[in-house]
Amino acid sequence: MSRTRGVLVVAVLAATVLVACNSARKPTTSTIGNAELGKKAIEKYGCGSCHTIPGVKEADALVGPPLTHFAERSFIAGQLANTEENLARWIRDPQAVEPGTAMPNLGVSPEDAQNIAAYITTIK
Numbered sequence: 001m002s003r004t005r006g007v008l009v010v011a012v013l014a015a016t017v018l019v020a021c022n023s024a025r026k027p028t029t030s031t032i033g034n035a036e037l038g039k040k041a042i043e044k045y046g047c048g049s050c051h052t053i054p055g056v057k058e059a060d061a062l063v064g065p066p067l068t069h070f071a072e073r074s075f076i077a078g079q080l081a082n083t084e085e086n087l088a089r090w091i092r093d094p095q096a097v098e099p100g101t102a103m104p105n106l107g108v109s110p111e112d113a114q115n116i117a118a119y120i121t122t123i124k
Protein backbone atom coordinates (compact mmCIF):
# COMPACT_ATOMS: atom_id res chain seq x y z
CA MET A 1 0.00 0.00 0.00
CA SER A 2 1.42 3.41 -0.91
CA ARG A 3 1.98 5.90 1.86
CA THR A 4 -0.70 8.25 0.49
CA ARG A 5 -3.26 5.47 0.44
CA GLY A 6 -2.38 4.53 4.00
CA VAL A 7 -2.94 8.11 5.16
CA LEU A 8 -6.23 8.18 3.29
CA VAL A 9 -7.43 4.98 4.98
CA VAL A 10 -6.56 6.42 8.40
CA ALA A 11 -8.38 9.66 7.56
CA VAL A 12 -11.51 7.81 6.45
CA LEU A 13 -11.48 5.66 9.61
CA ALA A 14 -11.06 8.74 11.82
CA ALA A 15 -13.96 10.47 10.07
CA THR A 16 -16.16 7.38 10.54
CA VAL A 17 -15.41 7.28 14.27
CA LEU A 18 -16.16 11.01 14.61
CA VAL A 19 -19.49 10.68 12.83
CA ALA A 20 -20.45 7.66 14.94
CA CYS A 21 -19.64 9.46 18.23
CA ASN A 22 -21.47 12.54 17.13
CA SER A 23 -24.70 10.74 16.31
CA ALA A 24 -24.54 8.82 19.61
CA ARG A 25 -24.52 12.10 21.52
CA LYS A 26 -27.39 13.70 19.60
CA PRO A 27 -30.74 13.75 21.44
CA THR A 28 -33.58 11.81 19.83
CA THR A 29 -34.44 13.70 16.69
CA SER A 30 -37.86 15.23 16.77
CA THR A 31 -39.54 16.40 13.60
CA ILE A 32 -41.87 18.85 15.31
CA GLY A 33 -40.33 20.32 18.46
CA ASN A 34 -37.53 20.85 20.96
CA ALA A 35 -37.52 18.29 23.77
CA GLU A 36 -35.58 20.50 26.22
CA LEU A 37 -38.12 23.32 25.86
CA GLY A 38 -40.86 20.72 26.12
CA LYS A 39 -39.59 19.59 29.51
CA LYS A 40 -39.76 23.21 30.74
CA ALA A 41 -43.28 23.57 29.31
CA ILE A 42 -44.38 20.42 31.17
CA GLU A 43 -43.25 22.11 34.41
CA LYS A 44 -44.99 25.36 33.45
CA TYR A 45 -48.37 23.71 32.77
CA GLY A 46 -48.14 21.47 35.82
CA CYS A 47 -48.70 18.18 33.98
CA GLY A 48 -46.84 16.55 36.89
CA SER A 49 -49.76 17.30 39.24
CA CYS A 50 -51.57 14.43 37.49
CA HIS A 51 -48.84 12.39 35.78
CA THR A 52 -45.62 10.64 36.70
CA ILE A 53 -43.18 11.86 34.05
CA PRO A 54 -39.59 10.53 34.08
CA GLY A 55 -36.98 13.30 34.07
CA VAL A 56 -39.39 16.05 35.21
CA LYS A 57 -39.02 17.50 38.72
CA GLU A 58 -41.87 16.67 41.13
CA ALA A 59 -43.88 14.95 38.39
CA ASP A 60 -44.86 11.91 40.43
CA ALA A 61 -48.67 12.00 40.63
CA LEU A 62 -50.93 9.11 39.66
CA VAL A 63 -54.21 10.89 38.86
CA GLY A 64 -53.66 10.14 35.16
CA PRO A 65 -51.59 7.28 33.71
CA PRO A 66 -47.80 7.47 34.22
CA LEU A 67 -46.03 8.61 31.05
CA THR A 68 -43.25 6.06 31.52
CA HIS A 69 -41.80 4.24 28.48
CA PHE A 70 -43.92 6.45 26.26
CA ALA A 71 -41.60 6.01 23.29
CA GLU A 72 -42.56 2.34 23.26
CA ARG A 73 -46.35 2.80 23.47
CA SER A 74 -48.62 2.08 20.53
CA PHE A 75 -51.55 4.32 21.50
CA ILE A 76 -52.28 7.65 23.18
CA ALA A 77 -55.13 7.34 25.69
CA GLY A 78 -56.19 4.21 23.80
CA GLN A 79 -57.43 6.45 20.98
CA LEU A 80 -54.69 7.69 18.67
CA ALA A 81 -51.61 6.08 17.14
CA ASN A 82 -48.57 7.23 19.11
CA THR A 83 -46.98 9.83 16.81
CA GLU A 84 -45.60 13.24 17.75
CA GLU A 85 -48.33 15.01 15.77
CA ASN A 86 -51.08 13.05 17.53
CA LEU A 87 -49.48 13.68 20.93
CA ALA A 88 -49.46 17.43 20.29
CA ARG A 89 -53.11 17.17 19.23
CA TRP A 90 -54.05 15.28 22.40
CA ILE A 91 -52.16 17.71 24.66
CA ARG A 92 -53.85 20.76 23.08
CA ASP A 93 -57.39 19.41 23.25
CA PRO A 94 -57.95 15.98 24.83
CA GLN A 95 -61.72 16.52 24.91
CA ALA A 96 -61.81 16.79 21.11
CA VAL A 97 -60.11 13.38 20.83
CA GLU A 98 -62.04 11.66 23.61
CA PRO A 99 -65.16 13.50 24.81
CA GLY A 100 -65.61 13.06 28.55
CA THR A 101 -61.97 12.23 29.30
CA ALA A 102 -60.76 13.30 32.74
CA MET A 103 -57.77 15.09 31.21
CA PRO A 104 -58.60 18.80 31.08
CA ASN A 105 -57.85 21.26 28.27
CA LEU A 106 -55.04 23.34 29.79
CA GLY A 107 -54.88 25.94 27.02
CA VAL A 108 -51.48 24.71 25.83
CA SER A 109 -50.16 26.80 22.90
CA PRO A 110 -49.46 24.97 19.61
CA GLU A 111 -45.70 25.51 19.98
CA ASP A 112 -45.61 24.32 23.60
CA ALA A 113 -47.68 21.24 22.63
CA GLN A 114 -45.18 20.35 19.89
CA ASN A 115 -42.22 20.77 22.25
CA ILE A 116 -43.97 18.71 24.95
CA ALA A 117 -44.71 15.98 22.39
CA ALA A 118 -41.03 16.03 21.41
CA TYR A 119 -40.05 15.46 25.07
CA ILE A 120 -42.61 12.75 25.83
CA THR A 121 -41.55 10.73 22.77
CA THR A 122 -37.97 10.64 24.14
CA ILE A 123 -39.15 8.77 27.28
CA LYS A 124 -37.81 5.27 26.74
Ligand code: HEC
Pocket residue numbers: 042045046047048049050051063064065066067075076077078087090091098101102103104106108116120
Ligand atom coordinates in the same frame (compact mmCIF):
# COMPACT_ATOMS: atom_id res chain seq x y z
C1 HEC B 1 -56.20 16.96 36.00
C2 HEC B 1 -55.25 15.91 35.70
C3 HEC B 1 -54.43 15.99 34.42
C4 HEC B 1 -53.57 16.97 34.01
C5 HEC B 1 -53.28 18.31 34.69
C6 HEC B 1 -52.96 16.50 32.80
N1 HEC B 1 -53.42 15.26 32.48
FE1 HEC B 1 -52.79 14.10 30.93
N2 HEC B 1 -54.18 12.71 31.41
C7 HEC B 1 -55.02 12.76 32.51
C8 HEC B 1 -55.90 11.60 32.49
C9 HEC B 1 -56.98 11.28 33.52
C10 HEC B 1 -55.54 10.85 31.35
C11 HEC B 1 -56.16 9.55 30.84
C12 HEC B 1 -57.11 9.95 29.76
C13 HEC B 1 -57.80 8.86 29.04
O1 HEC B 1 -57.20 7.81 28.78
O2 HEC B 1 -58.96 9.10 28.70
C14 HEC B 1 -54.45 11.57 30.71
C15 HEC B 1 -53.79 11.13 29.58
C16 HEC B 1 -52.64 11.69 29.06
C17 HEC B 1 -51.82 11.12 28.03
C18 HEC B 1 -52.06 9.77 27.38
C19 HEC B 1 -51.55 8.73 28.36
C20 HEC B 1 -51.60 7.29 27.88
O3 HEC B 1 -51.24 6.43 28.70
O4 HEC B 1 -51.95 7.02 26.75
C21 HEC B 1 -50.79 11.98 27.81
C22 HEC B 1 -49.65 11.81 26.84
C23 HEC B 1 -50.97 13.11 28.69
N3 HEC B 1 -52.11 12.90 29.44
C24 HEC B 1 -50.14 14.19 28.75
C25 HEC B 1 -50.39 15.30 29.56
C26 HEC B 1 -49.61 16.52 29.49
C27 HEC B 1 -48.42 16.75 28.58
C28 HEC B 1 -50.15 17.39 30.40
C29 HEC B 1 -49.75 18.82 30.68
C30 HEC B 1 -49.88 19.74 29.54
C31 HEC B 1 -51.25 16.68 31.06
N4 HEC B 1 -51.37 15.43 30.51
C32 HEC B 1 -52.00 17.21 32.09
C33 HEC B 1 -55.04 13.73 33.46
C34 HEC B 1 -54.33 14.91 33.43
